[in-house]
Amino acid sequence: MHRLDARNGIPKADGKPNGLTNGRLQNLKTSETSNGLGRQASLASPTGTPLIPPFMVSSPGKVIVFGEHAVVHGKMAMAASISLRSYLLVTTLGKTERTISLLFPDIGLEHTWNIDDLPWQKFKHPDKKRYYYDLVSSLDEDLVKATQQHTLDVSSNLPEEQRKVHQNAALMFLYLFLSLGSQSNPGCLYTLRSTIPVGAGLGSSASIGVCISAALLLQIRALAGPHPDQPIDESNLQIERINRWAFVGELCIHGNPSGVDNTVASGGRAVTFKRADYTKPPIVKFIRNFPELPLLVVDTRQPRSTAAEVAKVATLKKTQPVITGLILEAIDKVTESAIDVVSSDGFDATDPVSMGTLGQLVNVNHGLLASLGVSHPKLEKIRELTDAANIGYTKLTGAGGGGCAITLIKPGCDQSRVKILDEQLDAAGFKRYETQLGGDGVGVLFPAILKNDSEEEGGEEIDQEKFLNAEGREGVEKLVGVGLHQKREGWKFWR
Numbered sequence: 001m002h003r004l005d006a007r008n009g010i011p012k013a014d015g016k017p018n019g020l021t022n023g024r025l026q027n028l029k030t031s032e033t034s035n036g037l038g039r040q041a042s043l044a045s046p047t048g049t050p051l052i053p054p055f056m057v058s059s060p061g062k063v064i065v066f067g068e069h070a071v072v073h074g075k076m077a078m079a080a081s082i083s084l085r086s087y088l089l090v091t092t093l094g095k096t097e098r099t100i101s102l103l104f105p106d107i108g109l110e111h112t113w114n115i116d117d118l119p120w121q122k123f124k125h126p127d128k129k130r131y132y133y134d135l136v137s138s139l140d141e142d143l144v145k146a147t148q149q150h151t152l153d154v155s156s157n158l159p160e161e162q163r164k165v166h167q168n169a170a171l172m173f174l175y176l177f178l179s180l181g182s183q184s185n186p187g188c189l190y191t192l193r194s195t196i197p198v199g200a201g202l203g204s205s206a207s208i209g210v211c212i213s214a215a216l217l218l219q220i221r222a223l224a225g226p227h228p229d230q231p232i233d234e235s236n237l238q239i240e241r242i243n244r245w246a247f248v249g250e251l252c253i254h255g256n257p258s259g260v261d262n263t264v265a266s267g268g269r270a271v272t273f274k275r276a277d278y279t280k281p282p283i284v285k286f287i288r289n290f291p292e293l294p295l296l297v298v299d300t301r302q303p304r305s306t307a308a309e310v311a312k313v314a315t316l317k318k319t320q321p322v323i324t325g326l327i328l329e330a331i332d333k334v335t336e337s338a339i340d341v342v343s344s345d346g347f348d349a350t351d352p353v354s355m356g357t358l359g360q361l362v363n364v365n366h367g368l369l370a371s372l373g374v375s376h377p378k379l380e381k382i383r384e385l386t387d388a389a390n391i392g393y394t395k396l397t398g399a400g401g402g403g404c405a406i407t408l409i410k411p412g413c414d415q416s417r418v419k420i421l422d423e424q425l426d427a428a429g430f431k432r433y434e435t436q437l438g439g440d441g442v443g444v445l446f447p448a449i450l451k452n453d454s455e456e457e458g459g460e461e462i463d464q465e466k467f468l469n470a471e472g473r474e475g476v477e478k479l480v481g482v483g484l485h486q487k488r489e490g491w492k493f494w495r
């Protein structure tokens with residue numbers, strides 16, 4: 001592990017911080033980059049080759065509004081982005097620095113690899129090599145094994161449960177780095193912070209996968225934009241490129257992901273998603289005019305694994321194929337009906353009758369998920385409390401078995417009841433998030449400079465120290481946030 005420079009966290013080469021002094025960029029010059037990011041400040045290396053300046057990427061979490069689990073079995077799901085997001089700061093080191101470091105403080109992970117020690121030959125072999133534009137729908141077992149050789153010593157001193165969380169994140173990063181990068185990659189620091197609770201069914205792994213995939217693709221200059229006058233087809237192609245590799249990242253963490261989480265984390269908004277044939281891309285449709293619904297997300301704080309919950313349903317399907325098939329079929333019908341409801345001309349999110357129809361489907365969907373065995377007593381407790389308060393319609397979201405519940409709020413619901421409910425949820429040890437559905441997907445802040453009412457000329461540079469020192473979720477939102485309430489100049493999105 002590198003000793004990090006106290007001021008900016010940048011490992012020192014020859015006793016000097018690489019390109020950053022007191023968090024200020026040195027040797028800034030303006031150049032037109034080949035990746036379509038437009039006129040950007042770039043950092044000149046001693047040899048004159050421009051190094052990419054520190055930049056950030058961000059991607060949202062998601063909720064599955066209808067159809068989780070059924071989607072793994074080829075049915076339709078409806079999912080939407082939420083205003084909780086992950087943020088990845090990429091700090092390129094000087095030419096002589098031959099290491100890559102992960103700093104993922106949300107999970108307490110810090111790890112450094114020597115670039116030249118990594119199994120490049122295995123990933124480069126003509127039978128194995130995959131390109132940034134390829135559709136990779138499964139992991140290569142040999143390459144996983146070769147990567148795991150380098151994740152085994154990640155946090156090896158920690159208890160099994162925590163080590164697994166670290167090694168999963170490290171495996172995802174390293175598999176993507178080795179697939180997309182090359183041995184000539186410069187040394188780099190990847191610092192990640194997220195406002196999405198981890199392992200709670202809100203797509204945190206997909207969101208970080210999208211950030212990593214977008215960052216690596218930007219570093220190898222395989223992405224155009226985002227820029228405001230980008231044609232929609234080109235923009236969609238960039239999102240698709242990021243999404244394909246984020247799916248590979250999801251494969252590293254989950255046994256058998258459908259791809260819905262990474263699709264929403266890349267494209268944002270609200271989508272219908274179906275993947276009947278895993279050798280082909282999923283069928284994704286954006287839902288036009290999806291209402292910006294206020295949503296209460298309640299985290300049970302009950303840890304669970306998506307892979308284990310998905311496996312539970314697969315086991316039930318084996319032992320009870322007919323019944324499970326019918327339940328999955330019924331979930332599919334619920335999702336289809338919900339799509340019809342929100343897409344119909346008469347739908348009005350402020351009308352209690354419209355929302356009542358949608359809410360009824362929320363309730364049915366929860367019941368069907370419970371019958372698949374993926375609810376949890378804490379999820380049922382949240383339903384009990386929200387139902388008793390009569391503030392909306394509640395279901396589990398994501399994998400279940402713990403994780404989060406979502407409540408679609410009834411129009412004009414009594415605020416005094418909400419206040420009492422909030423107190424009850426807090427007293428029961430649950431964590432509440434008030435969010436909104438349907439925001440932007442993956443975004444880029446290049447270079448990592450924001451206006452932020454700063455006295456600094458040109459804006460406030462977001463260096464690693466500032467980013468790491470931001471306090472909690474609120475601090476991260478305040479410093480760099482692009483959640484729905486924090487639209488910020490500087491951040492750009494493929495739209």
Ligand SMILES: Nc1ncnc2c1ncn2[C@@H]1O[C@H](COP(=O)(O)OP(=O)(O)OP(=O)(O)O)[C@@H](O)[C@H]1O
Binds near residue numbers: 206307
């Ligand atoms: N903020 C984060 N920092 C580092 N690693 C993370 C972060 N968020 C997620 N991960 C990685 O993703 C794993 C969580 O994946 P998991 O699928 O269990 O949760 P989730 O993605 O939040 O839930 P779901 O897939 O049901 O929406 C963690 O074990 C960790 O390896």
Ligand SMILES: C[C@@](O)(CCO)CC(=O)[O-]
Binds near residue numbers: 064201261
């Ligand atoms: C349970 C599941 O349907 C949703 C997890 O957020 C799994 C998946 O789609 O990969």
